[in-house]
Amino acid sequence: MRSILLAVLMAVPAAGLYATPAQADPGRIVVTDKGPVVGMVTDTHRIFQAIPFAAPPVGDLRWRDPQPVQRWTRPRDATRPAPRCAQPEYFGQGSTSEDCLYLNVTTPRGYGRLRPVMVWLHGGAFAIDVGGEYSTLRLSTSADAVIVTVNYRLGVFGFFGYPGLAGSGAFGLADQLAALRWVQRNARAFGGDPDNVTLFGQSAGGISACGHLTSPLARGLFHRVILQSGPCSYPGILASRRDVEAAGAAVDLGCADLDCLRRLPVDTLLTVHLTFTHPAYDTPVWPREPAQALRDGQYYRMPILIGATRDEQTMLIVFAYPQPIPPENYRSVLAQNFGAELVDSVLARYPLNGDNDARPELASTLTDSTWACPTARDSQQLAQRTRVHVYEFADRTAPLLPILPPFEYLAYHGSELPYLFEYATVTLNPAQQRLSEEMIRAWGQFAATGDPGWQDYPLVLSLSPGAIRPVDYEAEHQCGFWSGSSSTGTNRSSAAPFPGRGRPSIDDHDTPRHSSRV
Numbered sequence: 001m002r003s004i005l006l007a008v009l010m011a012v013p014a015a016g017l018y019a020t021p022a023q024a025d026p027g028r029i030v031v032t033d034k035g036p037v038v039g040m041v042t043d044t045h046r047i048f049q050a051i052p053f054a055a056p057p058v059g060d061l062r063w064r065d066p067q068p069v070q071r072w073t074r075p076r077d078a079t080r081p082a083p084r085c086a087q088p089e090y091f092g093q094g095s096t097s098e099d100c101l102y103l104n105v106t107t108p109r110g111y112g113r114l115r116p117v118m119v120w121l122h123g124g125a126f127a128i129d130v131g132g133e134y135s136t137l138r139l140s141t142s143a144d145a146v147i148v149t150v151n152y153r154l155g156v157f158g159f160f161g162y163p164g165l166a167g168s169g170a171f172g173l174a175d176q177l178a179a180l181r182w183v184q185r186n187a188r189a190f191g192g193d194p195d196n197v198t199l200f201g202q203s204a205g206g207i208s209a210c211g212h213l214t215s216p217l218a219r220g221l222f223h224r225v226i227l228q229s230g231p232c233s234y235p236g237i238l239a240s241r242r243d244v245e246a247a248g249a250a251v252d253l254g255c256a257d258l259d260c261l262r263r264l265p266v267d268t269l270l271t272v273h274l275t276f277t278h279p280a281y282d283t284p285v286w287p288r289e290p291a292q293a294l295r296d297g298q299y300y301r302m303p304i305l306i307g308a309t310r311d312e313q314t315m316l317i318v319f320a321y322p323q324p325i326p327p328e329n330y331r332s333v334l335a336q337n338f339g340a341e342l343v344d345s346v347l348a349r350y351p352l353n354g355d356n357d358a359r360p361e362l363a364s365t366l367t368d369s370t371w372a373c374p375t376a377r378d379s380q381q382l383a384q385r386t387r388v389h390v391y392e393f394a395d396r397t398a399p400l401l402p403i404l405p406p407f408e409y410l411a412y413h414g415s416e417l418p419y420l421f422e423y424a425t426v427t428l429n430p431a432q433q434r435l436s437e438e439m440i441r442a443w444g445q446f447a448a449t450g451d452p453g454w455q456d457y458p459l460v461l462s463l464s465p466g467a468i469r470p471v472d473y474e475a476e477h478q479c480g481f482w483s484g485s486s487s488t489g490t491n492r493s494s495a496a497p498f499p500g501r502g503r504p505s506i507d508d509h510d511t512p513r514h515s516s517r518v
Helices: 002-006 137-143 155-159 171-190 204-212 241-250 258-263 266-270 290-295 314-320 327-338 340-349 359-383 430-449 479-483
Strands: 029-031 036-038 045-052 087-090 093-095 102-108 115-121 146-150 192-202 224-228 304-309 388-393 460-463
Touching (some): 029 171, 045 137, 102 137, 102 171, 115 171, 137 146, 155 171, 155 266, 171 192, 171 204, 192 204, 204 290, 224 430, 314 359, 327 340, 327 359, 359 388, 359 479, 430 460
Parallel strands (some): 115 146, 115 192, 192 224, 224 304, 304 388, 388 460
Antiparallel strands (some): 102 146
C-alpha cells in the first residue's frame, strides 16, 4: 500500500508540449492511434512518457467513464512525466491535478519480433501514488519486454458514488481498462505484441488486476496476470455500489446535487478523499464481488503468478501505531481487530515475546489473516481451473527507506519492489542483486511464456537471497487456524493498511501449458 514511498522517477524534464524538429531523431517518434509522440532514446532503450489514453476527466467529465482523446497532428513531447492524479500530500508528494490519465512506455532498442507487453498498475490503497515513478529500465531491457505504467483516478475522483450516477465507485477501474484498450490499439507501434499482454500490479494494483480477471469488460485485453500482495480475497477493501452511493449521498460539502459537486474545487474534494477508497462491485466493470466470482469459478482462464511478502503488515503496523503497544493492551487491540470471541485463541497462537511492544505480534496476526491466507485461498481456487504459480518474497533483510522509523520490518509490504524496479535511495547487496536478477528473469519468462520456471501450485517458492526453495506456505502462516475462525481480521479500523457486493459468463482462454520445474 505504501508504494508511494518506493517510487523514483528517472525522467528528464523537457520544455513544451510538442517536440521541435531537432528533437525528432530516428527512433524517437512513434505514431499512436491519436497522433505522433517523441520520446527519449539511449543505446539500450526508448522511453515515452505522459501519453494520454483518455480525455482529461475535468469539468463535466468528472465522475464519468473515461472518454476518447482528441487527435493531434504535431509530434507530442513524451520526454517528461505526467502529473499525479489528484491526491493528498504524503511525504512531500501530493497533487491537485485531475488531468492525469496518461501512461508511460519503456521498450528495449532494436526491432524484429514483437515483444511481450507488461502493464503495471501501481498500489497506494486506491488513494495515492502514480504510475510514472516506477523506473522500468532494468525490467524492460533484462526481460526484453515492453513495459507500460498507468495512472488511474484515485480516492474521491476515482471511486466516488452517488445515487443515479452511472459508473459509481468504479471510475478508476474503468481508467485501467481504458489503458489496456490503448495497449491493444498501440502495442505494435512500440514493438509490443497485443496478443501477449501481462497485467501486473502490487497491493491496490494487484487487487485491481485480480478483479479484472472477473470482469466481462476485460475480455481479450490481457493474457497473463501477476498479483503481488493483492489478493481478491483481501477483506474489507471493496464495497457494494449501493454502499458507495450511500456514502456519497451522506457527504456534506454544501451541495444538493451532482452538478454542484462537479463544480467544487479539487482542494474541497480532497477533504473527503479517503472516504472513497473502496472500489465498487455491482457495476459494469465488476458485476460480481471478485472474491465470490473466484469461488464460483467465474474468471478468465489464463496463467497466473501470485504471491505476497513474508511479513506484509510490519510497515503498515508502524504507520497505524507509531508508538509501541504496551503488552497489557495487546488483548484489547486483538479484540478491536478480530472480535472478543477470538482473543483467547489468537493469543494462544501468537503469544507475546516479552519485549514490551506488541506490534510485531499484531503484525504477524494481520499478515497471516489478511494477506497470506487470502493469497493461499485465492491460489487454491484459481488452481482448480487454470495454471497458477505461487511465490513468497522472503528477504527479511530487505533494504529500508531512510524515512522509516526504527522497527524490525523484515520482508515488509512492498519490499519486493526494488528487486523489480530501480530506486535511487535503495542499494541491493550482491546477494540481493542476484535475487533481483532471478526475479526479473522469472517475471519476464512468465510474461513471455506463462511459466516463471518453477512448478505449479501447490508448490510455493520462497524467494530470499541464496535461499530460493519451496516452503510450506499455509503452515508457515497458520492458515488452518484462520480458515476455521469466524473472523479473519475484517474489523481492523486501527491497523488496516487501507482507509476505513450479475454474473459474467467467462469462457476459457486458449492458453497452452508449458513445462514446469523447480
